[in-house]
Amino acid sequence: MAMEREKSAHAGALACPTCDFHTTVAEPNDAIECYRRHRSVTGHAIAWERTALDAAVETDDVETALDGLGDEYGEGVPLGVLTAALAERGVTIEETLDAIYALRMEGAIYEPRDDRVLVV
Amino acid sequence: MTRWNDGRDEIGAVSADITEETNALPARYFTDPDVHEMEKEKVFGRYWVYAGHANRIPERGDYFTRTIGGKQIIVTRDGEGDVRAFYNVCAHRGSKMLDDAPMTDPGSLGRITCPYHLWTYELDGDLASTPKSFEEATLNPDLDDESVRGLDPEANGLMEVTLDSIGPLVFVNFADDPDLTLAEQAGSMKDELEALPLEEYELARRYVSEVECNWKTFSGNYSECDHCQANHQDWVRGLELMESELEVNDYHWILHYQHREDVEDEMRIHDEHEAKFYYFWPNFTVNMYGTADGYGTYIIDPIDEGRFQLIADYYFRDADLTEEEEEFVQTSRQLQEEDFELVERQYDGLRSGALAQAQLGPNEHTVHKLHRLAQDAYEA
Numbered sequence: 001m002a003m004e005r006e007k008s009a010h011a012g013a014l015a016c017p018t019c020d021f022h023t024t025v026a027e028p029n030d031a032i033e034c035y036r037r038h039r040s041v042t043g044h045a046i047a048w049e050r051t052a053l054d055a056a057v058e059t060d061d062v063e064t065a066l067d068g069l070g071d072e073y074g075e076g077v078p079l080g081v082l083t084a085a086l087a088e089r090g091v092t093i094e095e096t097l098d099a100i101y102a103l104r105m106e107g108a109i110y111e112p113r114d115d116r117v118l119v120v
Numbered sequence: 121m122t123r124w125n126d127g128r129d130e131i132g133a134v135s136a137d138i139t140e141e142t143n144a145l146p147a148r149y150f151t152d153p154d155v156h157e158m159e160k161e162k163v164f165g166r167y168w169v170y171a172g173h174a175n176r177i178p179e180r181g182d183y184f185t186r187t188i189g190g191k192q193i194i195v196t197r198d199g200e201g202d203v204r205a206f207y208n209v210c211a212h213r214g215s216k217m218l219d220d221a222p223m224t225d226p227g228s229l230g231r232i233t234c235p236y237h238l239w240t241y242e243l244d245g246d247l248a249s250t251p252k253s254f255e256e257a258t259l260n261p262d263l264d265d266e267s268v269r270g271l272d273p274e275a276n277g278l279m280e281v282t283l284d285s286i287g288p289l290v291f292v293n294f295a296d297d298p299d300l301t302l303a304e305q306a307g308s309m310k311d312e313l314e315a316l317p318l319e320e321y322e323l324a325r326r327y328v329s330e331v332e333c334n335w336k337t338f339s340g341n342y343s344e345c346d347h348c349q350a351n352h353q354d355w356v357r358g359l360e361l362m363e364s365e366l367e368v369n370d371y372h373w374i375l376h377y378q379h380r381e382d383v384e385d386e387m388r389i390h391d392e393h394e395a396k397f398y399y400f401w402p403n404f405t406v407n408m409y410g411t412a413d414g415y416g417t418y419i420i421d422p423i424d425e426g427r428f429q430l431i432a433d434y435y436f437r438d439a440d441l442t443e444e445e446e447e448f449v450q451t452s453r454q455l456q457e458e459d460f461e462l463v464e465r466q467y468d469g470l471r472s473g474a475l476a477q478a479q480l481g482p483n484e485h486t487v488h489k490l491h492r493l494a495q496d497a498y499e500a
């Protein structure tokens with residue numbers, strides 16, 4: 001699917017480990033929307049298969065990773081970027097989003113724009 | 121005649137007669153974000169739309185959720201064993217109550233409780249209980265407890281969504297007073313499907329794909345077979361395309377695909393020696409396979425004007441598939457992918473804005489019906 005798109009600028013490819021869903025996304029946060037849509041109709045958690053973003057982190061700790069990326073993204077780190085960077089460290093989108101939810105509920109992070117977060 | 125956006129050609133309404141020149145829905149109805157917004161009401165808010173399969177919620181309190189045209193609903197089985205649908209919206213202050221639970225992974229509950237202030241509802245939608253703070257005015261110095269009015273369970277219950285079924289297939293209609301009953305919208309399809317033991321089959325697979333085109337672009341592709349010879353070569357090899365027929369009815373059309381003599385087709389749910397694919401306006405299909413004892417359904421769910429989710433469900437006698445059934449599903453998936461390539465390519469072309477109004481061929485009468493129904497819906 002979306003073969004043409006792959007040649008142009010894109011954020012990466014996602015796949016579902018449970019069914020045979022594959023897709024590519026243009027913007028990092030499209031991945032988050034796609035994750036939610038797939039979850040809503042299947043209950044499955046899709047994962048990054050390949051990312052084409054420069055953002056890299058040295059850790060598999062979500063809060064530390066977010067803190068590190070925060071300098072580059074003044075308006076908040078897009079969850080798509082964060083999940084992609086952490087995927088390279090073996091952290092799934094589901095794990096990252098769960099950790100983000102927990103951090104938000106602790107008041108440790110905030111969301112200056114929809115689906116963009118920063119450490120407090 | 122094709123109409124271009126060249127400043128000279130003029131578009132017209134979709135003619136009732138397919139042999140007339142303006143026989144297709146103008147291209148902007150496939151690409152305009154405003155049309156997508158309009159369709160939420162005029163298409164998905166007025167007709168009978170498929171919600172899911174009743175087999176997935178066999179027991180009292182089993183439920184699944186669905187979002188249709190932006191409206192979130194709960195489909196559940198009440199104490200009487202009836203399937204009912206409610207908005208997933210609390211009668212107190214409008215909170216979404218239940219988390220999404222697709223019918224592949226249904227939930228179960230005794231009562232519906234809103235997490236916000238814990239108003240609780242029976243499975244028939246009636247308000248069952250509220251916390252003390254809604255019965256006493258303890259925090260309000262201006263009120264004494266006696267002046268707090270009681271909440272009538274029914275008047276303060278959930279908002280129900282009109283629901284009806286064809287066999288185990290559950291449909292909802294969001295209109296306050298639907299123009300048509302489900303039986304009227306489905307016509308002969310209802311009797312034909314209810315003559316088959318659809319409820320004896322189990323959901324074995326669900327495949328969801330996100331495709332980059334307007335939902336109606338895919339619907340049109342599903343409905344015609346002028347593209348099959350060139351694009352589904354493996355599949356048409358087993359077909360007698362010239363003997364096949366595309367049958368159009370008021371709100372549904374049936375693609376009867378005849379098999380060649382030498383095709384082994386004893387395994388079928390229905391009697392006719394053919395594959396029988398029903399398209400039911402606006403966005404549902406039932407695929408009666410010709411060479412496997414099972415059926416499938418498609419939900420063609422818009423995401424926005426340029427994308428949709430295809431939710432493909434496969435039903436067989438047993439959810440544990442035989443090797444042949446696995447293979448059959450894979451062939452079906454292959455057909456889907458071939459079609460996705462075609463419709464994404466078509467949509468790439470449409471999006472460039474050159475085409476103002478397409479033209480349909482004589483064997484695209486099913487697509488013509490689709491375009492006519494869309495136009496009727498927009499004008500209503």
Ligand code: FES
Pocket residue numbers: 210211212213214215234235236237238239
């Ligand atoms: S909004 Fe549901 S209990 Fe208040």
Ligand SMILES: [Fe+2]
Pocket residue numbers: 341342347348352455459
């Ligand atoms: Fe096709």
Ligand SMILES: [Zn+2]
Pocket residue numbers: 016017018019020021038042044045
């Ligand atoms: Zn999946």
